[in-house]
Amino acid sequence: MRKTNWTKLFLAMMLALVLALAACSKDSGGSKEKADGGDSNKGKTEQKGGESEEGIYSIEDFPLVTSNNAEPLEDGELTYGVVTDSPFQGTLNTALYSGAVDWETIKWFDEALLDADADFNYKEGAASFEVSDDKKTYTFKIKDNVNWQDGKPVTAEDWAYSFYVIGHKDYTGVRYDDSFRNIKGMEEYHTGKSDKISGLEVVDDKTLKMTFMDPTPSLLAGGIWPYAIPKHYLEDIPVKDLAKSEKVRKKPLGMGPYKVESIVPGESVVLTRNEDYWRGKPALAKLTVKRVDPSVVVKELEQGKVDMVDSFPTDQYPDNADMKNVEFLGNIDMAYTYIGFKLGTWDKKKGEVKPNPDCKMCDKNLRKAMWYAVDNDAVGKKFYHGLRWSANTLIDPAHKSWYAEDVEAPTYDPEKAKQLLEEAGFKDTDGDGIREDKDGKPLTITFASMSGGDTAEPIAKYYIQAWKQVGLNVELLDGKLHDINSFYERVGEEGNDDPKIDIYQGAWSTGTDVDPSGLYGRNALFNFSRYASEENDKLLEDGLSLEAFDTAYRQKVYKEWQQLMVDEVPVFPTVFRSIVVPVNKRVVNYSAEWEDKEPFLYQLGVSEKEPVK
Incomplete structure (x- = not known):
């Protein structure tokens, strides 16, 4: 799935659950050189200093693309498993769905009008585009051979219609955000002051012009909604009823390589080849998407009941x-886990962070000491066998043009942690091995962490023990782990920061857009640490400025921002993560990359009639 900044925050919340359950999502990013496939992954070990560590793996040793180079069968059929313990929601429309599970069906019969380059910026796909000199106006031209699966052409009106649906006051989905509000006239339409969006101009049947108020380089990294909706098929249905309509839930229409043939609600979808697909003839004659319970994923793969699945737990x-x-197959994921420190609260009236200069975790050396105290490299190896690894910055390595590998961040050094605590005035004044605060009073740090999966509790316990070894008394919030809903409600997703929480363990999916302001900006609700500073404000603003259209300038800005966050430590990253994707050996032309990059989904095929068992 192409995750863009219009879904970054919603899907980030989804990912936190995935991380807590120790699952591995198909959502991926970055690229690796193709390596040998087949049995070459068996028994991989990580080489360090001439020594090998048995059972420790490196994502760099996994191929990105299937090694089967055979020609796909003309009448091949494939079964794709979506791993979930809940029924499909069945909202099969790009603008209306909210669960990642539904996307795993949508992506086969519908797709974006734009493709992505190596840096996840838009490039020509089903549409080409031109950008005005002031970077505010984008003119898109849809190719003539791009049609809906009922034979009707995909038009500029269809693309504009998707904006009118998402911006409508009765819209029931989760897409309407700042990227839509940035369109000239969108807010007037959304509030009912106008029945037109002035920033959208349908020039002709195939040409759509979009004008934005605030030009930023993020527009081309996902800030422009790239999906059309078949207006001729859906316009008679009121917007408030679209998500529950039969045309969305039972007879969805798209422009992708396969078209929906039949649906068993909540369980499976059968799709067949779209002979009129604009890229070319799809390789498969038939594709079945079916729900697979997490408890039977391995068995389903071993028995050939599914050829591949959308997710596979790296710890398995x-x-x-x-x-x-x-x-x-394997790839670096656009995600990281982190420890956050509560440094303030959320001002609901102003819609911004309100720093608290007297907060318990306000001493920077205390925060940095807690980073030095934990061995994140060991966490990645012990709990994830090297398929997650120690992180140094808040931009993940999947964003290769922006990730600052050379930023020096604290690594495991308990003696350094103790030194920082001593210098900061956190001393053990009564000789019990636990440090008091600067005033000599007992210091207890309350830690919020999520439940779920086999690794959640032991990892939380490890961190608590590591902090105890440098003299810090850290206790779980209410003495237990919390489910995802309770956790985020108390950490502050509604702006209600629980004053009992001093630190917390969270996770983010970063999306294609490298811009971190939606997670760490002064006006970002999901800035759960409630950190704000003038320097942070300036760097985030510079990263979205007109000057930032120059890649070298933006790289410099974001390297400085990564260093600032290491120096200030409002949060610290613990581990980066990878995805591991098992595919049956009969599968050809499949990649652990994104669907809008080659090989594309329509090229996916099988070389044998039956799955290899």
């Missing part, structure tokens, strides 16, 4: 690395 890879009928 070592026990299944020798699965003989599948090839494991």
